[in-house]
Amino acid sequence: MKRIYLILLLTSISSFSQEIALLKYSGGGDWYANPTSLPNLIKYSNANNNTRINTKPATVEPGSPDLFSYPFIHMTGHGNVTFNNTEVSNLKKYLSAGGFLHIDDNYGMDQYIRKEIKKIFPSNPLSEIPASHIIFQKPYLFSSGLPKIHEHDGNRPQAFGIFVENRLVLLYTFESDLGNGWEDPEVHNDPAAVREKALKMGANIINYIFSN
Secondary structure (H helix, E strand, C coil): CHHHHHHHHHHCCCCCCECCEEECCECCCCCCCCCCHHHHHHHHHHHHCCCCECCCCEEECCCCHHHHHCCCEEEEECCCCECCHHHHHHHHHHHHCCCCEEEEECCCCHHHHHHHHHHHCCCCCCEECCCCCHHHCCCCCCCCCCCCCCCCCCCCCEEEEEEECCEEEEEEEECCCHHHHHCCHHHHCCCHHHHHHHHHHHHHHHHHHHHC
């Protein structure tokens, strides 16, 4: 029943406003980082890609049944993350039923989030997503894959994923910091071209969710 409900949510985008949500997790990490990022991404997608997403994103906890009301959940932060057993079970059911989780490392989350992802899918390891994947193709082409927005450690940006029945259900963006690029211009003083690149990649993620 939950899978059917999520399918209905995904296919109803053309008829009424849709909602996406920010994940409020435990562990001490700042889940509330980048407060202007999701609203700006939503506005960009609605203006340029014919989506009808509510401009005010919701907030949802990983153990809540409300998780199943949102086809797209975004997660970010800098520090520790912990999911308890109930949250692990709920997240796995949500993702297996048609939901999608985007985790954007805002620098400092990596050592914690990888362990928590493994709790959710212990037999399904993160794998790097190639630049040829459709999420980098439509509606905007990123021929080299995930773009670099902020330097951090200076390493190359990487997109990792969990696939269930050949469907990407979890996207983990690392050494990119898309969310910073989605923020208001004065927050990080990024050049307009860098912000545009981040917003286009975010629009690709949203497009993938509502098209696959």
